[in-house]
Amino acid sequence: MTGSERGRRGDLFSPWCPTRELLDRIGTKWTSMAVKALAEAAPAEVRFAELRRRMPGVSQKMLSVTLRSMVRDGLVERRVEPTVPPAVHYRLTGLGLSLEGPLSALRDWAETHMAEIERHHLPAEDTPAQAGPRAAPEPPAPAGT
Structure with missing residues (x-):
């Protein structure tokens, strides 16, 4: 890699920048979990x-x-390892280890704020802002009336 390639930085807002594809790959839950598991080892x-x-x-x-x-x-x-069956081993590279910090911060944020995010998913009538008892639903009208 040349010095100019090493110093080149992506631009997320450019439609042609490969940064978008990279973020799609490293932003998955499985990549985040794999990085964490491998970093712990x-x-x-x-x-x-x-x-x-x-x-x-x-x-x-x-x-x-x-x-x-x-x-x-x-x-x-x-x-x-050339055994039968083959034993396949994985470990993070230096570049992979450098990703653990940012992904760890993102995982921590998600775990910390998950309950708050879920509250925003509730239907409007179920939100805490709608305090007080709800009216009971009316029973169905008798058949044939």
Whole structure:
């Protein structure tokens, strides 16, 4: 990488900037969880099956796709032992470790504010601002009236 490439900075507001695609990749819940799980193990490696256990809810395919993308972006190193079946190990690169801080701050913000965000999802009549008892719904009219 040349000095000018290293110093080049993206512009999120430019429709042609690859920063948008990068944010789409690193902004997923699976990438955030993988970075956290791998950072907790750093500098040690984590085998695929162990990483999957540390990420409840992730499917084998989704974890594979996520890790492949992270390897391609230079965030993760992949090492394969030539055993039967092959043992595949992953660990964060320096670049991947540098992503842990910002993602950690975002995860912390989300966990701290989740209840408040969920309150905003309530229908208007269920919000705390509508204090006081609600009127009971009227019973249905008898049939044939």
